[in-house]
Amino acid sequence: MSARETILKRLRERADGPLTAPESDFAVVTGRDWSAEERLARFERLITSVHGEVVHVTRDDWTRALAKLLSDRGVNRLALGREHPVAAEARAALVDTEVELVDVDRDIETWQREQFDRVDAGLTSVGGAIAETGSLWLWPTPDEPRRLSLVPPVHIAVLEADAIEDTFFDVIESRGWAGGMPTNALLISGPSKTADIEQTLAYGVHGPRELIVLVRHAGAAAGDAGGTA
Amino acid sequence: MSVPTPGVQTYTPREFHRQAHDALGNPQIRANFRSAMDGLMAKRRDVFGDWDLEALRELGANIRLRALAKLPDLLEQLETNCQANGIRVHWAEDGEQACRIIRELCEAREAKAVIKGKSMVTEEMHLNAHLEAAGIEALESDLGEYLVQLNEQTPSHIIMPAIHLNTDEIAGIMHDKTGIERTRDVDTMTAAARSQLRERFMSADVGISGVNFAVAETGTLCLVENEGNGRMTTTVPPVHIAVTGIEKVVEQLRDVPPLYALLSRSATGQHVTTYFNMISAPRQSDEHDGPEEVHLVLVDNGRSNIYQDDELLDTLRCIRCGACMNHCPVYTRVGGHTYGTTYPGPIGSILMPHLMGLEETKDLPTASSLCGACGEVCPVKIPIPDLLVRLRQESVGEGRGNVPGAGAKRTRKEAAAWKGFQWLATHPAAWRGGTAVAGKLRALAPSRLGVWTDHRSAPKPAGTTLHALVKRHRAGKDADQDTGNTTGNTKGDNGS
Numbered sequence: 001m002s003a004r005e006t007i008l009k010r011l012r013e014r015a016d017g018p019l020t021a022p023e024s025d026f027a028v029v030t031g032r033d034w035s036a037e038e039r040l041a042r043f044e045r046l047i048t049s050v051h052g053e054v055v056h057v058t059r060d061d062w063t064r065a066l067a068k069l070l071s072d073r074g075v076n077r078l079a080l081g082r083e084h085p086v087a088a089e090a091r092a093a094l095v096d097t098e099v100e101l102v103d104v105d106r107d108i109e110t111w112q113r114e115q116f117d118r119v120d121a122g123l124t125s126v127g128g129a130i131a132e133t134g135s136l137w138l139w140p141t142p143d144e145p146r147r148l149s150l151v152p153p154v155h156i157a158v159l160e161a162d163a164i165e166d167t168f169f170d171v172i173e174s175r176g177w178a179g180g181m182p183t184n185a186l187l188i189s190g191p192s193k194t195a196d197i198e199q200t201l202a203y204g205v206h207g208p209r210e211l212i213v214l215v216r217h218a219g220a221a222a223g224d225a226g227g228t229a
Numbered sequence: 230m231s232v233p234t235p236g237v238q239t240y241t242p243r244e245f246h247r248q249a250h251d252a253l254g255n256p257q258i259r260a261n262f263r264s265a266m267d268g269l270m271a272k273r274r275d276v277f278g279d280w281d282l283e284a285l286r287e288l289g290a291n292i293r294l295r296a297l298a299k300l301p302d303l304l305e306q307l308e309t310n311c312q313a314n315g316i317r318v319h320w321a322e323d324g325e326q327a328c329r330i331i332r333e334l335c336e337a338r339e340a341k342a343v344i345k346g347k348s349m350v351t352e353e354m355h356l357n358a359h360l361e362a363a364g365i366e367a368l369e370s371d372l373g374e375y376l377v378q379l380n381e382q383t384p385s386h387i388i389m390p391a392i393h394l395n396t397d398e399i400a401g402i403m404h405d406k407t408g409i410e411r412t413r414d415v416d417t418m419t420a421a422a423r424s425q426l427r428e429r430f431m432s433a434d435v436g437i438s439g440v441n442f443a444v445a446e447t448g449t450l451c452l453v454e455n456e457g458n459g460r461m462t463t464t465v466p467p468v469h470i471a472v473t474g475i476e477k478v479v480e481q482l483r484d485v486p487p488l489y490a491l492l493s494r495s496a497t498g499q500h501v502t503t504y505f506n507m508i509s510a511p512r513q514s515d516e517h518d519g520p521e522e523v524h525l526v527l528v529d530n531g532r533s534n535i536y537q538d539d540e541l542l543d544t545l546r547c548i549r550c551g552a553c554m555n556h557c558p559v560y561t562r563v564g565g566h567t568y569g570t571t572y573p574g575p576i577g578s579i580l581m582p583h584l585m586g587l588e589e590t591k592d593l594p595t596a597s598s599l600c601g602a603c604g605e606v607c608p609v610k611i612p613i614p615d616l617l618v619r620l621r622q623e624s625v626g627e628g629r630g631n632v633p634g635a636g637a638k639r640t641r642k643e644a645a646a647w648k649g650f651q652w653l654a655t656h657p658a659a660w661r662g663g664t665a666v667a668g669k670l671r672a673l674a675p676s677r678l679g680v681w682t683d684h685r686s687a688p689k690p691a692g693t694t695l696h697a698l699v700k701r702h703r704a705g706k707d708a709d710q711d712t713g714n715t716t717g718n719t720k721g722d723n724g725s
Contacts, residue, residue, distance in 0.1 A: 002320070003320040003321055003322045003326060003529075004320040006322055007304075007320055007322060007475065007527075007529045007533055008301045008304065008305070010529075010533040010534075010536070010537075011300050011301040011304075011475075011533055011536055012301050014536060014537055015537035015538065015631075016537060016538055016539040016542075018298075019294075019297065019298035019542075020298060021294070021295040021298035021299055022291045022294055022295055022298075023291075024288060024291050024292055024295060024484070025284075025288065025291075026288065026483065026487070027284070028280075028281055028284040028285050028288055028487070029285070029288070029486050029487050029490065046500060046501075050499075050500075050503070104517065105517060106517060107517050107518075108517055108518040112431060113431070116427055116431060132500075133490075133500045133501035134500065134501065135501055135505075142515045142516050142517055145516065145517045145518040145519070146460075146464050146516075146518050146519050147464055147465070147518045150457060150460050150461065150464065167486065168485075168486040168489065168490075169483060169486040169487070172482055172483055172485070172486065173483065177447075177482055178446055178447055178481065178482040178483065181447045181448075181449050181482075181507065181509040182509065182510075183508070183509055183510040183511070183512070183513060183516065183519060184464075184506070184507065184508055184509070184510075184519065185449075185507040185509070186460075186504065186505065186506055186507070187501070187504065187505035188503065188504060189500075189501045189502065189503055189504075190503050191503070192455070192456055192457035192503060192504075193455050193456070193503055194372045194373075194419060194455060194456050195389070195455075195497070196371070196372040196373035196376065196389060196390070196391050197372070197376075197391070197396055197399050197415045197418060197419065198261075198265075198394070198395050198396045198399070198415075199264075199265055199268055199389075199392075200396070200415040202415050202416050202419040204419070204420070204423065205372055205419050205422065205423055205456045205457065205458070206370070206423060206426065206427075206456045206457035206458040206460075206461055207456070207457025207460065207461075207503075207504070208457075
């Protein structure tokens with residue numbers, strides 16, 4: 001008998017007899033009923049509490065904020081996608097600046113060393129965010145691969161202000177995740193961190209040292225939703 | 230305090246008492262664990278502040294019970310869905326088989342170097358030693374695990390492997406073993422480890438990780454972490470091998486958020502961890518990164534035995550958060566290594582006897598004051614104290630015999646003593662006579678009673694037995710009533 005058959009047989013022929021499965025009540029992880037303002041405020045409070053940075057921008061001029069942020073941080077080489085509107089707009093806006101744009105729609109084997117050593121920041125879109133825990137959720141694509149949010153020392157994520165939902169459970173349910181998962185789905189809540197050296201927090205142990213979330217608001221007034229631009 | 234002596238330090242559950250004695254005499258260990266556990270307890274308390282914690286624990290327990298109730302079906306469903314997604318599934322009855330499967334997968338790729346994300350089940354099967362013996366280098370990438378491996382030790386906590394080391398000790402390890410300039414600056418040491426390990430991620434042939442939850446419904450492997458080494462391990466090398474105990478499966482994707490909420494809050498008092506990584510497939514033809522091959526190794530290693538028994542089954546609900554050890558007064562004082570097992574603390578004391586047998590681990594179920602803290606904080610409501618008592622019974626051969634090595638602690642002398650006590654306690658005349666005689670001879674009672682009196686004074690029989698006292702008391706009362714004094718004996722005692 002194979003290991004598989006042996007294990008399954010042992011589980012099926014349980015000595016104390018078959019077990020009854022209880023029903024589950026998921027009320028405790030849903031039904032928060034927060035307003036859009038509460039969601040945004042909560043998201044911002046939680047992600048900044050774990051060292052994430054939030055910058056409020058408008059859809060019209062967000063790339064100016066991006067360019068300023070890159071120059072403030074001395075980012076010379078920015079890795080980004082090509083097709084996603086976020087990447088396309090960023091490319092258009094940055095083409096005449098000092099910042100060198102690094103294509104990521106290349107098989108990683110051809111530029112692994114470059115990605116590890118010579119990229120200053122990665123720019124990604126996100127699927128949305130979770131207010132309860134201050135988390136971003138991402139489904140990497142061929143256009144914005146898995147490592148774009150992991151390997152560069154700075155991760156800049158672009159979030160639509162109206163794409164924040166209350167809880168992780170709500171995201172899974174409302175978006176029907178169970179109906180088809182991508183190869184890789186991620187929640188990201190802050191930059192990489194560790195407390196393995198005597199409980200002292202240190203950032204950027206393996207992944208990005210900094211996570212900057214550009215929250216894009218409709219219209220012109222960036223500060224409307226209660227944040228600081 | 231000096232850096233621990235290099236060289237492999239071995240701990241074994243057989244030597245629990247000696248190891249506990251040594252640890253208790255080590256002020257460094259006491260201080261490191263005390264401060265770490267105090268911090269973790271406070272953080273957990275704060276982070277659950279605005280939650281209906283009881284409702285969440287109830288849901289967590291209930292999700293795990295449901296998964297266990299359907300376990301064989303869910304394992305098959307998980308296998309079917311993983312395979313449909315392109316993940317290859319392997320089954321192992323024990324650690325040795327699992328090690329062999331993993332080694333063969335490595336050899337098929339002619340792997341020389343393996344990078345590992347944190348995985349307790351691979352610690353359980355001593356995978357690193359197995360791979361090293363086959364000439365394959367296995368390097369831990371979780372910072373704590375990396376430090377412990379550099380120091381040739383084993384983890385002392387399931388979530389914080391290097392919690393027994395303080396900054397000075399780690400500064401010494403980083404200097405001695407990796408050649409960096411000696412520094413106590415945590416950011417500098419972390420940055421050094423980052424660059425050392427990034428080289429290793431790039432050159433590794435295979436990445437090996439654990440799994441926190443395996444979702445049967447979608448064939449998804451979930452990994453919880455803060456550092457990003459788990460994402461590196463599962464994304465950078467061309468092959469990813471995920472290893473998990475068969476009990477880690479959950480039925481549906483919607484079961485994941487409650488368990489994840491409980492895990493991050495219970496483990497480290499975080500609202501959420503930095504990364505939650507859900508892997509459902511290897512790299513597709515249109516993708517530009519990710520592993521070409523993903524394997525899932527399902528490991529039984531004693532779990533299907535635990536599964537047989539209605540009471541012991543609860544052990545399998547565990548989501549490996551470590552809250553029970555963080556809150557255990559025994560663990561906090563003796564530290565993780567003292568237990569001499571892969572999983573220390575209360576959960577280890579109810580799990581390891583199944584994995585290693587009670588012969589080896591007979592002292593572990595008694596390494597508890599039964600204060601109940603572990604059971605109260607357990608996010609999936611495992612009745613740990615009850616299970617400790619059950620294993621104590623098994624260890625003296627008074628249980629149902631469902632644990633390997635049941636009866637290992639039974640001694641003829643102790644069994645006879647309890648038998649005698651039982652007879653005496655059910656024969657009133659003999660009891661009264663016996664206790665009266667013991668009272669008369671109390672001066673002869675021994676002042677040393679083995680280990681019992683190492684830290685306690687020996688009990689002495691009372692000069693007058695309780696029976697005699699009650700009898701005398703009643704006689705006094707009766708006398709009061711006889712004289713017509715019905716206002717109670719206080720007045721009678723005072724006299725007039």
